[in-house]
Amino acid sequence: MIFVIVPLGKEAKEVRDWVVRVAMYTAASTLGAGLLAMLLGFIGHQFFLLSGITLPWVAGVLGIISILYALRELKILHLPVPQVGWQVPKSWMRRSRLEGNILYGLVLGAGVLTFIPYASFLVLLAWEFVAGAVSLKAAVLLGMLYGASRGLPAALGGISVLRGDYPLPLSEWIIARMGLWHAINGLALLLIGAYLLGSLVL
Amino acid sequence: MAEGYIGQAGETPSQRYGSWTLGLVMAAVASVAAGLLLATFTDGIARPWAGLAFVVAMGLAIIVGVSKTTSA
Numbered sequence: 537m538i539f540v541i542v543p544l545g546k547e548a549k550e551v552r553d554w555v556v557r558v559a560m561y562t563a564a565s566t567l568g569a570g571l572l573a574m575l576l577g578f579i580g581h582q583f584f585l586l587s588g589i590t591l592p593w594v595a596g597v598l599g600i601i602s603i604l605y606a607l608r609e610l611k612i613l614h615l616p617v618p619q620v621g622w623q624v625p626k627s628w629m630r631r632s633r634l635e636g637n638i639l640y641g642l643v644l645g646a647g648v649l650t651f652i653p654y655a656s657f658l659v660l661l662a663w664e665f666v667a668g669a670v671s672l673k674a675a676v677l678l679g680m681l682y683g684a685s686r687g688l689p690a691a692l693g694g695i696s697v698l699r700g701d702y703p704l705p706l707s708e709w710i711i712a713r714m715g716l717w718h719a720i721n722g723l724a725l726l727l728i729g730a731y732l733l734g735s736l737v738l
Numbered sequence: 739m740a741e742g743y744i745g746q747a748g749e750t751p752s753q754r755y756g757s758w759t760l761g762l763v764m765a766a767v768a769s770v771a772a773g774l775l776l777a778t779f780t781d782g783i784a785r786p787w788a789g790l791a792f793v794v795a796m797g798l799a800i801i802v803g804v805s806k807t808t809s810a
Contacts, residue, residue: 569803647806656802663795674792678799685803717805724801728794 554694557637562687564641566680572646573679576661577668584669594666599732601662602725605655609722619652645683653714656721659728 583589607613624643629636643649647657660682668675 652806654802654805656798657806660795660798660802663798667792667795678795681796682799682803685800686806688804720801721805724798728798731791731794 557634558690558694560634561637561641561690562684564638565645565686566683568642568645569683570676570680572648573664573675574672576664577672577675580665580668581672595732598662599729602659602729602732605659606722606725606729608655609718609725617652617655617658620649621651622649624650645686654721656725659725
């Protein structure tokens with residue numbers, strides 16, 4: 537992804553081009569994630585209105601799901617992660633790189649159509665669904681925060697170019713530590729699961 | 739289980755665990771700090787899914803967002 541966003545050069549025009557494209561990618565990613573969160577939050581709001589299910593029940597279910605997926609991320613339990621697994625096409629970049637980056641941002645920001653390597657993403661979507669029952673703003677804010685976080689590595693890749701580094705080491709650094717990302721996600725899910733289940737008991 | 743995650747990038751075990759620890763701590767600190775900051779701005783929304791619960795959810799959103807950049 538970094539190579540798609542980052543131009544491999546440091547000329548003033550390229551830097552300006554990079555800043556614009558990273559900014560647009562991040563904005564589109566934030567928008568895409570926010571729109572999906574709004575949809576999930578709206579459906580969640582209607583669901584809770586019609587079903588009459590109370591939030592403590594949902595907190596319990598979400599807590600159990602979080603712990604089960606935490607065990608998956610920590611490679612203790614084998615659980616499937618439902619996903620479409622589609623890959624964004626390179627052809628989107630042909631007409632205009634800026635337009636392509638915006639489209640990438642929208643689709644990758646929403647995140648449900650593409651590869652889902654971390655089960656914690658599903659827990660986040662479930663949280664947006666539940667949060668929508670109480671406040672649509674809360675659901676949207678969570679989605680936007682997730683979307684904005686997705687733009688961070690593109691910015692890091694660009695900074696590494698500005699410092700005179702080729703971004704490949706950064707990309708390799710990220711990919712070589714997939715285990716670490718899974719461990720962090722597993723730890724976060726464990727904490728969240730314990731927190732949600734604990735809120736029912738305490 | 740931990741052995742499953744090491745042996746990458748040609749580092750010594752101590753360096754690997756060092757980067758692990760640093761990564762975990764930085765992610766946790768950044769998540770909680772950003773969550774607390776945003777929770778301050780959005781005080782009152784999403785009760786009872788506000789306050790600490792919302793901070794936790796924000797931390798999750800950041801961790802998932804940064805992690806997922808390894809995919810396209």
